[in-house]
Amino acid sequence: MARMQSPFPSRPSLLLPRLFLLSSVAAAVCEAIVPAIIVFGDSSVDTGNNNAVSTVLKSNFHPYGRDFIGGRATGRFCNGRLPLDFMSEAFGLKPTIPAYLDPMYNIEDFATGVCFASAGTGYDNATAKVLNVIPLWKEVEYYKEYQQKLRAYVGDDRANFILSEALYLVSLGTNDFLENYYSNQPGGRKTQFTVRQFEDFLIDLAIDFITTLHSLGVRKVSMTGVPPMGCLPLQRTTNFEGHHGCVEEYNNVALEFNGKLRRAVARLNRWLPGLQMVMSDPYELFLQMIMTPGYFGFDVAQRACCATGMYEMSYLCNQHSPFTCPDASKFVFWDAFHPSEKTNQIMAEYLTQAILLPTFS
């Protein structure tokens, strides 16, 4: 049984003071700490690839992006930037990471950062099928194509340097549980596996995925676990029995899955020569923001900013709702499934300062 999460944060005082050191670290950096940041995953890190895919899971319209540079709705599931954008900036690279399928960008832009992520995808092929988005194996195919373009653009030596020294961010898993396993699709994974077995199945897929990346020359990897997914507003809205509290079972599964992923990361570091992989898991900090929003300067954590905040995302979060909040920085969540820019910034600064910079610089 996963350990139960205390309803109150155990040590916010340890976390907070470190968050605000980052800007001085970033300012002291004149040259980038890694040559590029390269990203795989789901909507937590998709910077616009789904715009080019025929799926209903899109966000390239307002009010998405209303606090982004130029107020642009890029396809990020947020009012502003995502954690990977803040991380890129903190590493001395661009303030935003372009999506590989965005026609506005080319290999010159992608040489210092590129995102292959697709909202709605998961480790399991069956998850990507639910909303017809890019499966993880296809993200890897795009990455192989990118390697070739990069070699043609900067030459083999420089390309090998960039590809092996780049920081790779991997963030997915939530959709495997919420969109696939727990959605009770006919013939879905729930008819096939207990949730423990499904966790192990996903861990095996994650191990295969990292092994494939390693064989392609990837060395520096940050693996993100899943968030306290029982506390996403959509899950709380439908938690009638629990009086709209967090769904305890989903949070326990998230903790258990993250623990298994952490052990897989340790094993992979022993197995794969030259691999330098860390777990950068925002679970605890995210839960602290949800449980004590006022401590972080938020007013609301139970519902999201967009529309009624109870169940809307993608096309249901649109310009026609009169209820969308005026100031998203007062909300932990932007839509019913995704954090606000401010939440993303707090998580990114913490993970960068506590884990990524100490490991990779």
Ligand SMILES: *[C@@H]1O[C@H](CO)[C@@H](O)[C@H](O)[C@H]1NC(C)=O
């Ligand atoms: C996922 O789909 C791809 C492409 O069809 C296939 O190569 C791969 O083996 C599948 N993965 C699993 C675990 O079934």
